Every structure is written in C-alpha cells, then in structure tokens.
Amino acid sequence: MRAWTHASTRPSRRRARAAGAAAVLAAICMGAAACGAGTTADDPVAAETATADPGSGNALRPPRPLQKPDLKLTDDEGRPFDLVRETAGKPTLLFFGYTHCPDVCPTTLADLATAVKKLPEADQDRVRVVFVTTDPARDKPERVREWLQAFDDRFIGLTGDFDAIRNAARSVGVAVEKPVENDDGTVTATHGGQVLAFSPSDDRAHVIFTSGATTEQFSAELPGLVKGEA
Numbered sequence: 001m002r003a004w005t006h007a008s009t010r011p012s013r014r015r016a017r018a019a020g021a022a023a024v025l026a027a028i029c030m031g032a033a034a035c036g037a038g039t040t041a042d043d044p045v046a047a048e049t050a051t052a053d054p055g056s057g058n059a060l061r062p063p064r065p066l067q068k069p070d071l072k073l074t075d076d077e078g079r080p081f082d083l084v085r086e087t088a089g090k091p092t093l094l095f096f097g098y099t100h101c102p103d104v105c106p107t108t109l110a111d112l113a114t115a116v117k118k119l120p121e122a123d124q125d126r127v128r129v130v131f132v133t134t135d136p137a138r139d140k141p142e143r144v145r146e147w148l149q150a151f152d153d154r155f156i157g158l159t160g161d162f163d164a165i166r167n168a169a170r171s172v173g174v175a176v177e178k179p180v181e182n183d184d185g186t187v188t189a190t191h192g193g194q195v196l197a198f199s200p201s202d203d204r205a206h207v208i209f210t211s212g213a214t215t216e217q218f219s220a221e222l223p224g225l226v227k228g229e230a
Contacts, residue, residue: 057212059221062173065204065230066196068092069168073132073160076145081158083130083168084203091225092128092198094205096169096176096191098135099147104193104211106151112195113152115218123226126200129155134169134176134191136162172196172205197221201228 068084075081083094093112097105109131116127131148133139136159144157162178169176174192181187193211195218198204207221 057214057217058210059213059217060208060210061206062208065199065202065206066172066208068094068198068203068205069171071132071158071164071168073158073164074141076141076148076157076159078141081156083158087128087130087198088203089200090128091126091200091222091228092130092203093225094130094132094172094196094198095194096132096134096165096174097193098133098179098189098191099139099143100135100187101189108193108195108211108213109148109151109155111213111215112218113155114215115222116152116154118219119222119226123223125154126226127222130158131155132158132165132168134162134165135179135187135189136160136165137179138187173208197225199225199228199230201230206230 068087071083073081073083095105095108095112097108099105109129112129116124116129119127129152131144133144139157139159141157141159144159148155148157166176166178169192174194174196175190176192177190179187179189195209195213196205197207197209199206207225209217209221
C-alpha cells in the first residue's frame with residue numbers, strides 16, 4: 001500500500017468566497033499529523049479496481065459498477081445525513097480523508113473544486129462532492145465545515161462512527177485504518193486516496209479516480225457524469 005507520512009454544500013449555502021481562504025486553509029491544516037493513501041490487495045473490491053499505480057492519477061472503469069455505500073452519518077451542519085437518500089439521482093463524487101491531512105486531501109479537494117467550477121453554473125449546483133472524514137474523533141462538524149469552505153461551500157462533509165465509515169469505505173475498495181496516536185503526540189492516519197464518481201442514472205460508481213488525479217482528469221469526466229453517461 002502506498003502511503004505518505006508527514007509530521008505535522010449545498011446550492012443553498014453561502015457562496016461568498018473569503019479573500020483569505022488560502023490563509024484560513026493553511027492555518028487550520030497546521031499541526032502534527034500523518035497521512036497515508038492507496039489501496040490494499042486484501043480487499044476484493046480494491047484488488048479489482050486497482051488496475052494502475054494508485055499514485056499515477058488515472059480515471060479507471062471498474063469491471064462492475066460499484067454500489068453507493070449505505071452510510072448514515074452527521075453532516076457538517078450537525079444534521080443527520082443518509083448518503084444514499086440525500087444523493088439519489090445526483091452526480092456524486094465521494095472522497096474519504098481528514099482535515100489534518102497536510103497534502104493529499106487538500107490537493108484532491110482543491111482540484112475537485114476547480115474542476116466543478118469549470119462546469120456551467122446549473123451543472124455545478126447539481127454535483128454533490130461528499131467528503132467523509134476518516135478521523136472523526138478530531139473532525140467534528142464545525143471543523144469539517146470550516147475546512148471545506150476554503151474549497152467550495154457547496155461541498156458536503158460527513159463525520160460520525162469510525163467503524164461505519166471504515167466499512168463503507170472498504171465496500172467500495174478504499175482502504176481506511178483507525179488513526180494511531182504516536183508517542184510524540186503526532187497522529188498517523190492511513191486512508192485510500194480514490195475519488196468515486198457515482199452516476200445520477202443508476203447511483204453507481206462507473207469511474208474511480210486514483211490518488212494523484214489532476215484537475216484536467218476530473219474536468220474531462222465531469223460533463224459525462226452530470227449527464228448520467230456510463
């Protein structure tokens with residue numbers, strides 16, 4: 001499993017972008033943390049989908065479309081959120097990560113935000129980008145909301161029971177391990193870096209972006225995703 005280790009909304013939401021968004025992001029990402037990303041051959045879904053180097057940045061078609069995880073958590077506004085129900089019939093991009101991640105997570109979300117904003121405005125409002133924390137002990141709704149607003153205030157953040165999150169991630173081939181606090185106070189968190197794209201036509205993932213996918217790769221796939229193309 002490839003790993004990187006370091007010391008360390010919805011259309012109705014406010015659309016105003018703070019001039020200091022980059023500074024906010026830098027401030028809340030400070031601290032001691034560790035991050036891992038990749039897939040594991042021990043997971044049968046991951047073994048099927050990981051047909052390329054997970055660090056090379058690819059848009060892969062799994063041999064069979066993946067079912068959306070049946071995941072019920074708390075959103076970044078403190079409300080219950082049923083992933084299947086709330087995103088039914090909507091183009092949905094699902095990513096597992098955590099707010100203390102120093103590079104993989106913010107880079108992925110920044111690239112997604114840029115790609116979504118290249119779509120026509122009406123299509124931007126249709127897309128649901130859902131971020132599920134893999135570090136719920138530290139990622140409370142308020143923190144997740146503040147962090148996501150540095151990218152796009154339409155992004156949806158979810159937090160809650162770790163076992164439910166890990167099981168949901170593994171059901172779609174994303175490796176997630178429980179964060180471990182080290183003797184020096186740093187935290188090691190390992191999670192897969194894939195982004196799963198669920199079509200509004202059948203609510204299944206027909207495209208999996210591996211870790212390292214670029215804005216251009218997201219942009220190339222999003223128009224078809226919005227249209228429900230498989």
